[in-house]
C-alpha cells in the first residue's frame with residue numbers, strides 16, 4: 081500500500097511491547113485481504129503460515145518508485161499471477177490478487193493509457209478476485225479519470241473493487257471515492273473501501289460499502305484502536321489487513337490483532353468475521369475463491385522435514401535455530 | 407506447418423471435451439478460436455476454467471490409443487478440463503498467417519499465470535511451426551515453477567523432438583536439480599549423449615564431495631558413455647551415505 085512517509089521523525093513506542101504469543105490464536109484460520117508479498121521474504125511466508133494465515137490477496141500497486149515503461153507493468157502483473165502465486169503455494173498459502181492501475185501512476189497519462197489497454201488481459205485470469213487497488217492519492221483529475229475507467233472495467237468483468245483511500249485529505253477523498261462508485265452504478269456491496277480510520281468508518285458502513293482497516297505501524301491503524309472500532313461498530317462488513325509491503329510493516333498484523341481482540345474479550349465469532357470470513361464473502365463475489373483450495377499443502381510439510389524429496393513445489397523447512405546450514 | 411493430421415486431432419479432442427464438460431460450456435468453446443480477434447481469443451484463453459471447470463477429465467483407452475496414433479507421444483491423461491480446453495482452443499487457431507499466429511500465442515506466454523503456462527507448454531507438440539517454439543521451450547525449462555517444469559518434462563514429446571543437445575541436457579539436469587521423476591521424461595534414453603554423461607559424472611562427484619546423494623537413474627544415463635571403472639569409483643563415494 082503504499083505509504084511514503086519517512087520514519088525517522090516518528091517516535092518509537094515508549095515501552096517494550098508485550099510479546100506476541102502465537103498460542104493465543106492457535107487453531108484459528110486467517111485471511112489477509114491486502115498484503116504485498118512481492119516485497120516480503122520467505123521467512124515472512126513461513127511466519128504467516130505458522131500463525132494460521134491460509135490465504136491472502138495481493139493488490140497491484142506501485143513499487144515505491146514509478147515505472148517508466150509498459151513492459152514493467154506487464155511483468156509485474158504477470159508475476160502476481162505467476163511467480164508470486166507459486167512462491168506462496170510453497171508455504172501452503174493460497175494466493176489471490178487484484179489487478180489495477182494504482183492512483184500514483186495514473187498521473188503519468190501517456191503510460192496510463194497503455195496500462196488500460198493491457199488490463200483486460202489480466203482481469204479475467206484465474207485467481208484475480210477484483211480490480212484494485214485503485215482510487216485517489218493526490219486527488220488529481222488524472223487519478224479520477226483512471227479510477228472511473230477502472231470502475232467500468234470491474235463492472236464489465238463482474239469483479240469487486242478494492243479502493244485505496246488517500247493519506248492526505250482522507251475523509252473527503254473517501255467520500256469522493258464512494259460518490260463516484262455509486263455514480264458508475266456499482267453495488268456498494270461489491271466495493272471494499274480500504275485504509276479506513278475512526279473518522280471514515282461510519283459513513284462507509286452507513287452507505288453499504290465494506291470497510292477495510294489496515295493495521296500498519298505509525299501511519300495507519302494501530303491494533304489497539306482497531307479493537308475499539310470493533311467494540312463500537314461490531315463485525316458486519318468490517319475486515320482487517322496488514323497491507324505489509326516494502327515499508328516498515330507487519331505481515332502478522334491480522335493474527336496479532338486477532339490475539340489482541342481475544343485478550344480484550346471480543347467474541348470468537350466477531351474475530352472470525354473480521355479476520356477471515358468477511359474478506360472471503362466480499363471477494364468471493366468474483367467467483368474466484370474456493371475455500372477448499374486453502375492450505376492444501378500445509379499438512380504435507382511434516383513429511384518433508386529432513387527429507388530431500390520435494391513434491392508439488394513444497395519447500396523443505398529450514399531450522400532457523402540451528403547454526404548448521406545444510 | 408503441422409507434422410500431423412490436424413483435422414483428426416481437433417475432432418478427437420472435441421469428442422473428448424464434449425464428454426467432460428457441460429453442454430453450455432461446449433457451446434461456448436466450440437465458437438472460440440478466431441485469432442484474428444486477439445482480444446476475444448485472449449479472453450477465451452484466460453477465462454477457460456470459469457467455463458469448463460477444473461475437474462480431471464476421463465478418457466477411454468481407445469481414445470488414448472487414437473491420440474497416440476494421430477500425434478505420437480502426445481497424451482492428455484490426468485489433465486484437467488481447463489488445461490484440455492486451452493490446448494483445444496490453441497489447436498483451433500488458424501496458422502496460415504505465420505507471423506500473427508506466432509505473435510498471438512507468444513503473447514499468451516508473456517502474460518500467463520501458472521495454470522495457463524502449464525497448458526501452453528503442454529500444447530507445444532500440437533502447435534504449428536514446431537521449430538519456432540524451441541527458444542520458448544528452453545525458456546520454460548529455466549522456470550522454477552514445479553508444475554510448469556512438469557508440463558514440459560513429463561509425457562511431452564516436444565523437447566526430445568526439437569531441442570538442441572545443449573538444451574536437452576539442461577532439461578535433464580534441471581529435472582534432477584528439481585527432483586523430478588526422470589522416468590516420466592519422453593525420449594530420455596533416445597536423447598542420451600556423451601556430453602550429458604560427462605555433466606552427470608561431474609555432478610555425481612560434486613554431490614559426493616558435499617556428502618549428498620544422487621538419483622539412481624544418473625548411473626543408468628552415464629554408464630553407456632563412461633568407463634565402468636570410473637563409474638564404480640565415483641559410486642564408491644556414496645557407499646557410506
Ligand SMILES: [Zn+2]
Nearest residue numbers: 081082141323
Ligand atoms: Zn497496498
